[in-house]
Amino acid sequence: MDAATADIASVERATERVTVRPFVNADADRWETFVETCPEATFFHRIGWRDIIEDVFDHRCHYLVAERGSELVGVLPLAEVRSRLFGHALASLPFCVYAGPAASDPRSGDALIEAAARLARSLGAEHLELRNRVPRCPGWPQQDLYATFRKPILPDAEANLLAIPRKQRAMVRKGIDNGLASEIDATAERFFALYADNVHRQGTPPLPRRYFASLRKVFGDRCELLTVVDRRGRPVSGVLSFYFRNEVLPYYAGDIADARELAANDFKYWELMRRACARGVQVFDYGRSKRGTGSFDFKRNWGFEPTPLAYEYLLLKRDSIPQNNPLNPKYRIFIALWQRLPKLLANAIGPYIARDLG
Numbered sequence: 001m002d003a004a005t006a007d008i009a010s011v012e013r014a015t016e017r018v019t020v021r022p023f024v025n026a027d028a029d030r031w032e033t034f035v036e037t038c039p040e041a042t043f044f045h046r047i048g049w050r051d052i053i054e055d056v057f058d059h060r061c062h063y064l065v066a067e068r069g070s071e072l073v074g075v076l077p078l079a080e081v082r083s084r085l086f087g088h089a090l091a092s093l094p095f096c097v098y099a100g101p102a103a104s105d106p107r108s109g110d111a112l113i114e115a116a117a118r119l120a121r122s123l124g125a126e127h128l129e130l131r132n133r134v135p136r137c138p139g140w141p142q143q144d145l146y147a148t149f150r151k152p153i154l155p156d157a158e159a160n161l162l163a164i165p166r167k168q169r170a171m172v173r174k175g176i177d178n179g180l181a182s183e184i185d186a187t188a189e190r191f192f193a194l195y196a197d198n199v200h201r202q203g204t205p206p207l208p209r210r211y212f213a214s215l216r217k218v219f220g221d222r223c224e225l226l227t228v229v230d231r232r233g234r235p236v237s238g239v240l241s242f243y244f245r246n247e248v249l250p251y252y253a254g255d256i257a258d259a260r261e262l263a264a265n266d267f268k269y270w271e272l273m274r275r276a277c278a279r280g281v282q283v284f285d286y287g288r289s290k291r292g293t294g295s296f297d298f299k300r301n302w303g304f305e306p307t308p309l310a311y312e313y314l315l316l317k318r319d320s321i322p323q324n325n326p327l328n329p330k331y332r333i334f335i336a337l338w339q340r341l342p343k344l345l346a347n348a349i350g351p352y353i354a355r356d357l358g
Contacts, residue, residue: 019066049099062119200346
């Protein structure tokens with residue numbers, strides 16, 4: 001094919017109509033292949049999330065596929081959340097930090113957004129939420145609470161250590177001097193204990209234990225559980241991370257109260273970065289944090305600069321963006337009461353609340 005013929009074919013392809021339809025099980029392999037190669041796609045577009053969200057949290061999923069002819073050109077994962085406490089929403093995607101439309105061209109992305117808006121209206125949802133990394137919908141209200149933190153991993157481990165600002169690098173060395181070590185776990189048991197201890201101290205309900213087991217089962221070695229132990233072998237801190245393409249994303253974390261004094265959390269993230277470097281991973285994605293929180297400041301202290309996330313909302317039956325997060329002043333009393341609950345009780349009833357807070 002000569003250049004002129006190729007140009008004509010490209011124009012014909014660009015003008016061919018884009019259609020959007022619901023995902024069917026036979027699309028799974030094509031969906032995964034597209035996600036692995038589409039620059040806009042993230043780990044949270046992987047098809048495995050669909051089963052996890054439906055099986056663990058009982059939220060109905062509405063995944064959308066965009067096609068141009070027989071070619072798959074875009075995907076949009078959506079889940080419907082119905083809650084007596086927090087309302088009725090269609091979101092892309094609960095429990096995922098960026099899972100808005102992923103498409104091979106703007107027209108396909110727009111077609112997915114238009115289809116999602118029609119779907120939200122037909123379901124009677126109060127709002128549609130798209131969790132994008134960049135703005136997609138001019139004129140839609142946008143949540144400015146969240147930012148993400150990403151930075152390249154250098155090919156040399158010592159260079160990565162020296163790239164950490166001095167004060168945090170001193171904390172990493174303190175953890176090393178304290179005799180801390182990292183171990184990779186095959187199951188989520190030790191991690192869940194650390195995670196549940198941490199969220200209880202923060203006054204927030206925990207996600208169910210089986211959620212973390214499901215992540216490990218569905219995503220296999222793309223989901224890693226790293227536990228930091230002290231000199232006695234006692235677990236003191238842990239992190240559940242996702243690997244996608246050339247990136248590592250520490251996503252859930254936990255620790256005990258002693259972790260801060262031991263410098264276990266700085267050591268934990270250094271060990272994750274060191275291990276990722278050894279695997280040839282090139283990007284460290286520190287994930288999402290809310291402005292005005294300790295985790296936001298912690299990541300900045302590591303030399304990561306925040307990039308605002310574009311969470312966009314189509315408000316259908318409400319006047320403002322929902323603020324279902326611990327920074328909302330109306331939850332202060334609830335947080336204080338939750339911190340006083342016995343841990344066993346908090347772990348038993350917490351998942352029934354947390355399922356609607358994704």
